[in-house]
Amino acid sequence: MLHIKPIVSSLMRSKSGPLLLLLQIILSVAIVANASFIIHERLTMMQRESGFTEDQILSFNVYNFDPEIDNVKQNIIDQQILRDIPNVIDAASTNMMPLSDSGWMDRFVDGPDEDTAKSMPGFAFYLSNDHWLNVMGAKIVDGRNFRPEEINTRIDETGMLAIISQPLAKEFWGDESPVGKTVYQGEQTIKIIGVVEKLQGAWVDHRNFEYSVLANIDFGGNNSNKTYVVRSLPEHIADLQEQIVKVLHAENPNRVIDSFSSLTEMKNLTYSNHRLMATILSIMVMLLLLITALGLTGMVMFNIQRRTKQIGTRRALGAKKTDIVSYFMVENYIICIAGGLIGGMLSLQLGKQLMSLYSLPILPIVYPVIAVVGLLVVTTLAVIVPAVRASSISPAMATRNV
Numbered sequence: 001m002l003h004i005k006p007i008v009s010s011l012m013r014s015k016s017g018p019l020l021l022l023l024q025i026i027l028s029v030a031i032v033a034n035a036s037f038i039i040h041e042r043l044t045m046m047q048r049e050s051g052f053t054e055d056q057i058l059s060f061n062v063y064n065f066d067p068e069i070d071n072v073k074q075n076i077i078d079q080q081i082l083r084d085i086p087n088v089i090d091a092a093s094t095n096m097m098p099l100s101d102s103g104w105m106d107r108f109v110d111g112p113d114e115d116t117a118k119s120m121p122g123f124a125f126y127l128s129n130d131h132w133l134n135v136m137g138a139k140i141v142d143g144r145n146f147r148p149e150e151i152n153t154r155i156d157e158t159g160m161l162a163i164i165s166q167p168l169a170k171e172f173w174g175d176e177s178p179v180g181k182t183v184y185q186g187e188q189t190i191k192i193i194g195v196v197e198k199l200q201g202a203w204v205d206h207r208n209f210e211y212s213v214l215a216n217i218d219f220g221g222n223n224s225n226k227t228y229v230v231r232s233l234p235e236h237i238a239d240l241q242e243q244i245v246k247v248l249h250a251e252n253p254n255r256v257i258d259s260f261s262s263l264t265e266m267k268n269l270t271y272s273n274h275r276l277m278a279t280i281l282s283i284m285v286m287l288l289l290l291i292t293a294l295g296l297t298g299m300v301m302f303n304i305q306r307r308t309k310q311i312g313t314r315r316a317l318g319a320k321k322t323d324i325v326s327y328f329m330v331e332n333y334i335i336c337i338a339g340g341l342i343g344g345m346l347s348l349q350l351g352k353q354l355m356s357l358y359s360l361p362i363l364p365i366v367y368p369v370i371a372v373v374g375l376l377v378v379t380t381l382a383v384i385v386p387a388v389r390a391s392s393i394s395p396a397m398a399t400r401n402v
Contacts, residue, residue, distance in 0.1 A: 004330060010274040021295050022339045025375065028288045029343025033371040034350050035281040036149050037363050042278040051165075051198025052098060053137030055234045056089070057263035059097050060244065062253050062288050064224045067256035072153050072221035074252070079131070079220070081251055082228060087236040092131040093220025094227050096124070096202055098212075099267040103202035106213070108162075108183035108190060110172075117184065123164075124201025127155070127219040133163070133196065135231045141166060143179035143194030145214045153221045160190045160215055165199035167210035190215070204270055237262055292375065293382035296335075300328055300383050304390040311390055321391035328387035329380070336379050340372035347371070 029370070064074060080250055082091035096103030106125040111117035126132070130146040150161055162183070169178045178192045198213035220226040232240055241260045248257055304311070311324060344365075351363025 004334070018299070018335055021299055022335055024292055024295055025336055025339025026343040026346060028292045029340050029368060029371045029375060030346040030350055032285050032288055032374070033344070033347035033367040034354060034363060035285050036371065037351070038354075038360070039278045039281050039285075041360065042274040043076060045204065046274055046278075048200070049198060050200045050267070051136075051138055051196065052200075052263060053231065054263045056237070056269060057136065057229055058232050058237055058240055059094075059229045059230065059259075059261055059263070059266070060228060060241075060257060061259040062226045062228065062248065062255055062257050063272075064252070064255045065227075066252070067103045069224070069252070069254070071224060071226075075218065075220035075226060075227045077251065078226075078228070078248060079129075081247055082230050082244065083131075084238070085230075085247060087232050088240070089231040089233075090131050090134045091228060091230040092128050092135045093218055094229055095127040095219040095261070097227065097266060098124070098136075098200050098202055098204045098231070099204060099263065099270050101204070101270050106185070108185050108213075110181075110183055112184055112187075112189075120183065121168065121211050122208050123168055123213050124199075124203075124208075126199075126214040127217040128214060128218070129218040132214060132229075135229050137231070138196045138199055140194050141197045142169075142177055143192070145194060150216050152217050155215075155217050156188070157217075158188075160188060160217070161193050162190045162216075163194040163196060163214045163290060165210060165212040166195050166197050168212065169195050171211065204274075228402060275384050289375070289378050293378050296332060296379045297386060300332070300386045300390075304386060321388075324391035325384070325387045328383055328390065332379055332383045333376070336372075340368075340375060344366075344368035344372060357361060 057392050062078065064071065079091050079093060082088060103111065104125040104127075107122045108120045109117035110120070129151045130148050132146055133140065140163070145163070146161060148268050150159070152159065164178060172178070173181075178195065181192050183192065196214075199212070201209050201210060201212050220228065230240065230244070244260075245257050248255070348363055348365070349369045351360075354360045355362050
């Protein structure tokens, strides 16, 4: 039977050590719970499926500085040149790149009357042609892709068509198919002809990250500065840069071709801050647990030295080794459970503050619970070795040492 009252009385007689340890456990639980939640959020964010064949996509910029160049015609020629390069699966122009932290956003409404129309959520607004979905590896789940004759070169042309992401369709129309519906952008009408399974935007932290729209506008013919994307198998991506520069300069040397980047590189760069945060917080959690474990080990070892005579006397009176071990383990659990309860409440309050300041989701109660359980495991391992050592003290040794 565990005698908790004498253990509590012993702790109260020497308050400073247990009190400091209790404070350390409270702070550890509060910090570890919230840090673990943030780590989980960041890792989950980085593991989201983009819907693109990331390792097969290469993007680059072309700047034509020859004033005599017809940009619309040159755009068509350049795309065909890119598609004819050996090992290139497809190529297209684009106004923005996904996962790049830079691009266009817009929103449509479901009616021509601005006073009564319902606004769609904001979305990433891609402009390209009938090759773009194949380049990016996006999968159509409803409706169809653009046809070549449907591609416009200006955003203000009539006959705008749109393909939207499935999450955006579900958010605005629920289970109803949006294919065939008409939406509006000012006086411009847009007909929805297709839905893609996934089509992420450029801003990984944005709440509407999964909401995207692709319009039938080949943006590469609008100005001298163009962005192109090509798709190739991963083993050919490294050699493409040199080939692209060579064939485009051979057709027209009066331009600059630069800013080559694979979508994988772009994604890694965009998520680099999240990866760094998860790494730093993971190190901090491990250090906190280590410091708490060392604190408990130190307290137990100090108590063993201070109570050597008491331990020897108890052994002489018939106490078993398990009784001595149990004494120190119960002492540890009293401090940990008390600190865990207070620390759990503090972690929930801290989670509310983080939610209001940094727009984080509310901290689920499971994280403080896991933090307390984890701390109990760590401290058990920290206390068990010195406790077993204390149980081996013989009455004769205790008398000789005092």
